Amino acid sequence: MSHVARSKGRAGFIAGFLILPLALYLTFVIWPYVQTFGYSFTNWSGQSPTFGFVGLENYAALMEDEVFRSALWHNLLLLVFVPVITILLALFFAFMVNAGGRSGAGGVRGVRGSAFYKIVYFFPQVLSLAILAVLFGAVYRSDTGGLLNAFLAKLGLVDPAHPVEWLNQPDLVLWCLLLVVVWHGVGFYLVLFSAAMQSVPKDIYEAALLDGAGRGQTFLRVTLPLLWDSVQTSAVYLGIAAMDMFVLVSTMTSGQFGGGPDHHSEVMATVLMRNFLYFGKSGYACAMGVVMLLLTMILSVVTLRATRRERIEF
Amino acid sequence: MTTVIKAPGEPAAERSRGSGRPGGGGRARSDGMVLNVFSHGFLAVWAILIVLPLVWLALGSFKTDSEIGASALSRPTNWHFDAFARAWDKGIGGYFGHTLIVLAFSVPLTMLLGSMAAYVLARYPFPGNRIIYYFFVSGAMFPVFLALVPLFFMVKRLDLLNTYQGLILVYIAYSMPFTVFFMHSFFRTLPTAVHEAAVIDGASDTRIFFQVMLPMARPGLISVGIFNVLGQWNQYILPSVLMQPQSGSDPERYMLTQGLIQLQYQMGYQTDLPVLFAGVTIAMIPMLVVYLSFQRQIQAGLTSATLK
Numbered sequence: 001m002s003h004v005a006r007s008k009g010r011a012g013f014i015a016g017f018l019i020l021p022l023a024l025y026l027t028f029v030i031w032p033y034v035q036t037f038g039y040s041f042t043n044w045s046g047q048s049p050t051f052g053f054v055g056l057e058n059y060a061a062l063m064e065d066e067v068f069r070s071a072l073w074h075n076l077l078l079l080v081f082v083p084v085i086t087i088l089l090a091l092f093f094a095f096m097v098n099a100g101g102r103s104g105a106g107g108v109r110g111v112r113g114s115a116f117y118k119i120v121y122f123f124p125q126v127l128s129l130a131i132l133a134v135l136f137g138a139v140y141r142s143d144t145g146g147l148l149n150a151f152l153a154k155l156g157l158v159d160p161a162h163p164v165e166w167l168n169q170p171d172l173v174l175w176c177l178l179l180v181v182v183w184h185g186v187g188f189y190l191v192l193f194s195a196a197m198q199s200v201p202k203d204i205y206e207a208a209l210l211d212g213a214g215r216g217q218t219f220l221r222v223t224l225p226l227l228w229d230s231v232q233t234s235a236v237y238l239g240i241a242a243m244d245m246f247v248l249v250s251t252m253t254s255g256q257f258g259g260g261p262d263h264h265s266e267v268m269a270t271v272l273m274r275n276f277l278y279f280g281k282s283g284y285a286c287a288m289g290v291v292m293l294l295l296t297m298i299l300s301v302v303t304l305r306a307t308r309r310e311r312i313e314f
Numbered sequence: 315m316t317t318v319i320k321a322p323g324e325p326a327a328e329r330s331r332g333s334g335r336p337g338g339g340g341r342a343r344s345d346g347m348v349l350n351v352f353s354h355g356f357l358a359v360w361a362i363l364i365v366l367p368l369v370w371l372a373l374g375s376f377k378t379d380s381e382i383g384a385s386a387l388s389r390p391t392n393w394h395f396d397a398f399a400r401a402w403d404k405g406i407g408g409y410f411g412h413t414l415i416v417l418a419f420s421v422p423l424t425m426l427l428g429s430m431a432a433y434v435l436a437r438y439p440f441p442g443n444r445i446i447y448y449f450f451v452s453g454a455m456f457p458v459f460l461a462l463v464p465l466f467f468m469v470k471r472l473d474l475l476n477t478y479q480g481l482i483l484v485y486i487a488y489s490m491p492f493t494v495f496f497m498h499s500f501f502r503t504l505p506t507a508v509h510e511a512a513v514i515d516g517a518s519d520t521r522i523f524f525q526v527m528l529p530m531a532r533p534g535l536i537s538v539g540i541f542n543v544l545g546q547w548n549q550y551i552l553p554s555v556l557m558q559p560q561s562g563s564d565p566e567r568y569m570l571t572q573g574l575i576q577l578q579y580q581m582g583y584q585t586d587l588p589v590l591f592a593g594v595t596i597a598m599i600p601m602l603v604v605y606l607s608f609q610r611q612i613q614a615g616l617t618s619a620t621l622k
Contacts, residue, residue, distance in 0.1 A: 014434050014438050014440055017430040017433065018430070018435075020427055020430075021427040021430060021450075021490060022431065024490070025449075025450060027468065028487035028488070029490070030453070031464070032461035033464075035464035036460050046463070092356070112350075117361060119606075119609055120364055120365060126544055126612065127548075128548035130548075130550050131597055133574075134575075134578050135371050138371060138587075138591070144385050145386055146386055147370055150385050150387045183364070243457065244457065246459070251578070276463050277555070288459075289459050289462065292460065293460045296455075296456075296457055
């Protein structure tokens with residue numbers, strides 16, 4: 001390959017192929033990323049061409065900002081619960097789909113209809129978050145026109161005269177949103193874990209079976225360690241998703257760019273957008289962007305370190 | 315249900331545990347049978363939890379507004395399609411069109427530009443190659459919120475706010491990290507011998523790329539293509555910042571996702587929820603069709619994308 005590239009005239013070809021992609025990428029991705037750091041040290045309003053350098057003032061103000069602090073706290077809560085719940089459910093279903101049909105004769109096999117389950121479970125993944133927002137807005141309606149209230153009323157768990165105001169209850173709203181994320185994500189991670197499980201050689205399972213390992217043991221001692229890489233990756237992805245949450249919060253909850261009732265569902269992304277587009281505090285919003293980046297990076301490093309295991313070759 | 319046939323040489327451990335279960339009179343009921351019922355139970359419940367809200371929402375398009383408000387469990391009395399027609403007129407048709415226009419350009423261009431960059435980076439060693447590669451790939455790690463404020467003003471300065479061209483360019487740029495990453499690993503796996511044969515035949519580098527390498531990379535292109543279609547079709551944050559009418563006289567060019575949210579606000583005031591539900595159903599149907607036709611590739615594509 002290298003002798004091909006060394007001949008003359010290749011430089012023009014290489015440059016020609018790289019110039020457009022690189023130019024677009026630099027203009028719309030890299031340069032804005034870099035600029036954010038700069039703007040985060042200014043009191044720029046966004047509208048005026050002039051602005052002053054204020055040093056770390058924005059960051060200091062962030063630490064004082066009650067709304068931002070509660071948003072940060074909510075993000076951290078989601079950061080713990082979204083990955084844990086989604087991964088546990090996905091692992092459970094993946095194990096059921098792939099090893100649930102175990103019988104005496106055939107060792108380990110998937111249940112009948114496992115392909116069907118994978119197709120159904122995965123579908124939410126191709127729906128846009130906007131569709132999910134409208135759908136679950138209707139499911140969580142605060143009267144019996146909402147699917148959840150209607151069901152609970154039918155079962156006698158909710159008084160039809162006083163249905164639960166899911167998205168307007170300060171202590172419920174965040175968990176309602178969390179359920180939407182889990183509903184959306186489980187199918188994808190099920191398929192992901194299934195793919196990983198299927199790449200595990202059958203004879204490992206058969207050996208475990210011969211040694212007398214039960215279902216639970218097979219799962220904990222054989223399946224889980226072999227899947228650890230995928231679990232780790234999933235945790236990072238879900239963590240990044242839990243740091244975002246903008247679409248769901250801003251469209252499903254009350255308030256300008258969501259966050260209601262009374263900031264109980266606020267996340268950093270909604271505070272950022274409100275400060276940028278509504279209050280016109282661009283410099284301040286940039287400082288929030290930087291904090292979000294730092295947290296995302298810390299999250300990735302911590303997750304990867306905390307879940308580090310010996311890599312198993314098979 | 316799977317019929318369980320007991321093999322003669324069944325492991326002892328399996329037999330001893332199997333016999334501990336309550337067995338049906340005379341029939342060979344083993345552990346597998348019990349587990350089968352158990353797992354099917356859980357799996358079916360989750361399947362219902364996925365399907366039920368979606369079907370319920372689609373059914374809502376046929377109800378009247380008062381039926382929707384009265385009880386979620388009410389059945390539609392009239393099976394007219396007029397809510398769909400109204401939703402289309404309320405703008406869903408337009409939003410659909412805007413999204414199609416943008417994607418018709420952004421997806422092919424993303425694939426072309428991403429493949430070009432990935433190809434050069436994968437197969438031509440030159441000084442700075444690694445740096446440029448990591449430069450491209452690193453973009454996938456940062457949250458889009460980090461760039462949002464400066465991006466808005468960058469697009470504004472280029473006079474591209476609320477234009478299709480602007481959004482197309484931004485979509486291409488933000489799809490670049492993943493596309494380059496994925497295609498890079500794909501081009502690396504293509505055999506060098508074919509490349510060399512083409513060189514000996516006197517083909518130019520550009521020609522080799524378009525006539526030899528790109529067709530060979532088709533499986534990879536399909537996976538990334540689907541990923542980009544899904545990602546760009548479902549994008550919400552970028553259009554909601556970049557595709558706002560700047561003045562009263564400016565035409566609105568909302569994307570479908572934005573349009574649905576817009577419709578949700580409108581219908582909340584006008585109390586015509588069937589229209590909203592019909593709009594969501596209209597937005598869902600193409601995804602359902604695309605998904606069912608390509609579900610194997612979609613699952614494989616997204617899975618390998620995450621694992622790599």
